[in-house]
Amino acid sequence: MVKLVYLLLITLILSTSALAQNSRLLVSDESTTTDHTTVIKGKKVRYSATVGTQPVWDDEGNTTASLFYTYYQRTDIKNNANRPLLISFNGGPGSASVWMHVAYTGPKVLNVDSEGYPLQPYGVKTNPHSVLDVADIVFVNPVNTGFSRVLADKNGKMPSKDTQKKAFFGVNADVKYLAEWISTFVSRNDRWRSPKYLIGESYGTTRVSGLALELQNRQWMYLNGVILVSPTDIGIERNGPVKAANRLPYFAATAWYHKALSDTLQAKDLYSLLDEVEAFTINQYLPAIAKGGFISAAEKQAIAKQVAQYSGLSVEEILGANLTVDTSYFWKALLRDREQTVGRLDSRYLGIDKQNIGARPDYYAELTSWLHSFTPAINHYLRDELGYKTDVKYNMFGPVRPWDRSNNKTGENLRQAMAQNPYLNVMIQAGYYDGATNYFDAKYTMWQLDPSGKMSSRLSFKGYESGHMMYLRAPDLDAANQDIREFIKASLPGEGQAAKY
Numbered sequence: 001m002v003k004l005v006y007l008l009l010i011t012l013i014l015s016t017s018a019l020a021q022n023s024r025l026l027v028s029d030e031s032t033t034t035d036h037t038t039v040i041k042g043k044k045v046r047y048s049a050t051v052g053t054q055p056v057w058d059d060e061g062n063t064t065a066s067l068f069y070t071y072y073q074r075t076d077i078k079n080n081a082n083r084p085l086l087i088s089f090n091g092g093p094g095s096a097s098v099w100m101h102v103a104y105t106g107p108k109v110l111n112v113d114s115e116g117y118p119l120q121p122y123g124v125k126t127n128p129h130s131v132l133d134v135a136d137i138v139f140v141n142p143v144n145t146g147f148s149r150v151l152a153d154k155n156g157k158m159p160s161k162d163t164q165k166k167a168f169f170g171v172n173a174d175v176k177y178l179a180e181w182i183s184t185f186v187s188r189n190d191r192w193r194s195p196k197y198l199i200g201e202s203y204g205t206t207r208v209s210g211l212a213l214e215l216q217n218r219q220w221m222y223l224n225g226v227i228l229v230s231p232t233d234i235g236i237e238r239n240g241p242v243k244a245a246n247r248l249p250y251f252a253a254t255a256w257y258h259k260a261l262s263d264t265l266q267a268k269d270l271y272s273l274l275d276e277v278e279a280f281t282i283n284q285y286l287p288a289i290a291k292g293g294f295i296s297a298a299e300k301q302a303i304a305k306q307v308a309q310y311s312g313l314s315v316e317e318i319l320g321a322n323l324t325v326d327t328s329y330f331w332k333a334l335l336r337d338r339e340q341t342v343g344r345l346d347s348r349y350l351g352i353d354k355q356n357i358g359a360r361p362d363y364y365a366e367l368t369s370w371l372h373s374f375t376p377a378i379n380h381y382l383r384d385e386l387g388y389k390t391d392v393k394y395n396m397f398g399p400v401r402p403w404d405r406s407n408n409k410t411g412e413n414l415r416q417a418m419a420q421n422p423y424l425n426v427m428i429q430a431g432y433y434d435g436a437t438n439y440f441d442a443k444y445t446m447w448q449l450d451p452s453g454k455m456s457s458r459l460s461f462k463g464y465e466s467g468h469m470m471y472l473r474a475p476d477l478d479a480a481n482q483d484i485r486e487f488i489k490a491s492l493p494g495e496g497q498a499a500k501y
Contacts, residue, residue, distance in 0.1 A: 024391045026149045028055045028066040032387050035075065038107045038126055040133040046076040047107065047132060051388040053147070054185060056177050062154065064167060067181055068147035070097075070386070071138040071189070072107060081193040084135035084224070084488050087182060089142070091203030091232075093174070094400040096146040097139040098378045099370075100201055100229070104471040105131050105481060106139065108381060110373050115348070116472025118369060122376035124385075129481040134488055135197065138185065142178065142207075143168040144398035147390060170404025171235075175210035176218075182211070183219040195492055197225040199484070202437060202468065205231035206410050212424065213413035222421050222499075225491045226414065227484060228428045230437045230468045234411035236448050238441060241289040244324035245281050248310060250438035251330055252277040254347040255312030257433060260334055262309060270432065270465065277310050278440065289323055327435050328360035341365065346467025347433045366467065371396065411449055418455050422499045425458045425491040429480055431470035432463055439463055460487070 031052025038045050049072055056065040077083055090099050103110050108124040131137070141148040143164075150168070152158050159167070167173055186192055200208035205228040215221040228234075238246065255261050256273055265273060288295055288303045295303075304318040311318070311325065312334050318325065331342050332353075339356055343349035343366035351365030375396055382388045418424045428446050430439035446459050462483045464470035471477045493499070 026053060026066055026068075026147060026151070026390070026392050028053055028063055028151060034387055036107065038130070038132070040107075040128060040130050042128075043133065045074060045107075045133055047072055047074050049107075049386050051382060051386045054181065054188070055151075056143070056181055058167070063151055064153075064159070065143045065150045065177075066148060067143065068141045069138055069185070070101060070106075070382070071136070072132055073136045073189075074132060080136070080191065082195070082492075084195045084197060084492070085186075085191050086131065086135040086137045086197045086199055086488075088137060088139045089178075089198070089200045089204040089207050090145075091201055091205070091207070092145070092397060092400065093142075093169070093203045093207075093403050094145060094398050095203070096378075096394065096396055096398070097141045098146070098374055098394075098396060099469060100199070100471075101139040102374070102378055102381060103469060104477070105137055105199070105484065107132050108385075109477065110377050110472075112373055112472060114474040116346075116369075116466070116469075118372040122373060122380070124377050124381050127477075129478045131481055131484050131488070134485050136191075136194075140178070140181070142174065142400075144400050145395050146398075147388075147392050147394055148398075149392070165402070165404060169400045169402070171206065171210065171406070171408045171410065173404065174207060175214045175410070178207070179211055179214040179219050182215065183221060186221065192221075195224040195488075196221065197227065197488060197491075198223060199227040199229065201229040203232055205229065206234050206408065209234045209414040210410035212417035216417050216421060222423065223417070224423050224493075225425045225427065225487060227487065228426065228442075230430055230434055230470075231428055231442050231445055232437055233441070233445060234414065234449075235408035236411040236445050238444055238448075241286055242444070244289050245286040246440045246444055247325070247327060247330075247438060248281050248285060248307060249274055249277045249440040250347075250432070250435055251311040251313075251325070253432040253439075254330075254342060254435070255310070255334060257348060258312075258335060258342065260312035265309065274432070280306060280310070281440070285323075326359075331361050331435065332358055343367075343435070343467070345434060345436050346431065346469065346472075347435050348467060370469070370472075411445065415450050415455075418450070418458060422501055423491070423493060425487070426460070427483070427487045428459075428461045429470065429483065430461070430463055431467040431476070432465055434468040434470075436468055 031050050033048050033050045035048050051070050053066040053068050055063045058064050088100055090097050102124055107130045109127040111119050111123045111125050198208035208226055212226050304315050307318045308315045341351040341361040344364045346366040349366035353362040379394055428442050430442040432439050464476040466473040466476045471480050
């Protein structure tokens with residue numbers, strides 16, 4: 001009898017241990033739904049929030065990964081045939097969907113101050129500007145971000161790193177499996193008739209640009225709009241003199257913000273100053289850089305003087321860099337006399353370094369500030385408010401590298417998708433103080449997206465007085481969401497309006 005009790009006890013301990021161990025594994029296909037009410041633009045909105053996982057399958061139908069998502073659907077609207085669906089991705093690559101989820105378009109936003117700096121207690125609050133009033137939203141976490149994970153095969157063996165890279169971790173692999181996943185999600189949730197929009201931030205703009213054509217040509221799913229937030233180059237070349245020259249308007253905006261310009265330039269409003277700097281950049285600065293070592297001494301001196309005036313740096317620094325100043329140097333040098341550095345993704349943020357000398361900051365002040373707020377907020381919100389219980393770690397940034405960036409034709413793919421689909425419109429959003437994906441690069445990308453100019457009426461640009469995540473600043477949270485709201489409404493065809501040229 002004692003022996004039997006002992007064996008039962010051992011079995012219980014082992015099974016409990018196994019359960020505890022398995023709680024660290026992702027369940028590949030599950031969801032939970034909760035009901036909520038909020039107020040957006042002064043009006044009550046009822047909605048459901050579904051958090052869960054949906055598998056990724058290979059060509060043989062084997063489950064290879066599972067993606068974690070959060071799906072917000074308005075419940076006080078019965079017919080979703082005309083109800084837009086906004087599919088949201090962040091970037092990295094390797095970044096979770098957390099950023100736009102709990103700081104931009106979703107029904108909740110971070111508990112931060114009006115400029116985006118962290119406040120305690122950490123958490124979320126109601127977002128009165130969310131676009132949930134005009135569109136349902138699904139926030140998708142690609143493989144190894146958020147709670148999404150690669151899964152073991154049917155024999156319990158994890159695929160090799162090379163196999164994972166080919167399946168998930170590259171420009172084109174990423175687009176291919178995500179298009180399949182979206183098609184499944186749309187089918188499961190009965191959204192085939194709904195107008196559909198993609199929104200991507202940073203590398204997410206590469207992702208959604210590629211998805212526009214992949215969905216169209218491989219899944220036969222046509223979109224009404226693509227929104228590019230703080231876009232990358234999306235495969236459109238802007239190297240050499242173009243890359244160097246395009247930084248200057250961003251330099252000028254940042255220097256103006258920190259009052260590092262002359263009294264005459266500081267007296268201008270930001271938009272008048274940027275119009276002036278953009279004209280100089282295109283008409284004088286870019287051609288001067290293109291001349292390289294064969295520019296005349298007189299022209300080089302004159303250009304250096306003007307660049308110094310607009311950037312807040314000295315003529316000696318500009319000449320010492322042969323007219324082209326690296327962004328890392330700018331972040332370190334602009335406020336060197338004040339013993340402060342400026343942020344990379346949002347240059348309104350200030351940092352302090354161990355030494356004032358050097359050519360780059362010790363750290364990026366904006367990113368440490370953001371991780372302060374986002375990490376505890378998303379973990380609390382998903383687990384405690386939306387009821388998703390798991391011991392799996394939420395990856396703010398997941399292991400996805402090395403990332404295969406070869407054969408990046410996503411910008412051309414977006415152009416082709418627009419050409420084939422007269423309904424498809426594109427809006428770009430960018431912050432003037434973003435030094436990672438600067439706003440003038442974003443404008444340049446828009447100009448080059450369709451060199452023919454035949455679709456220029458379907459391309460638009462919106463700028464904001466903040467950085468990479470412009471929505472962290474309270475006035476821009478309102479303005480940027482309103483721009484999305486108006487973009488969605490404007491890109492919905494009128495009754496009887498056919499998709500034709």
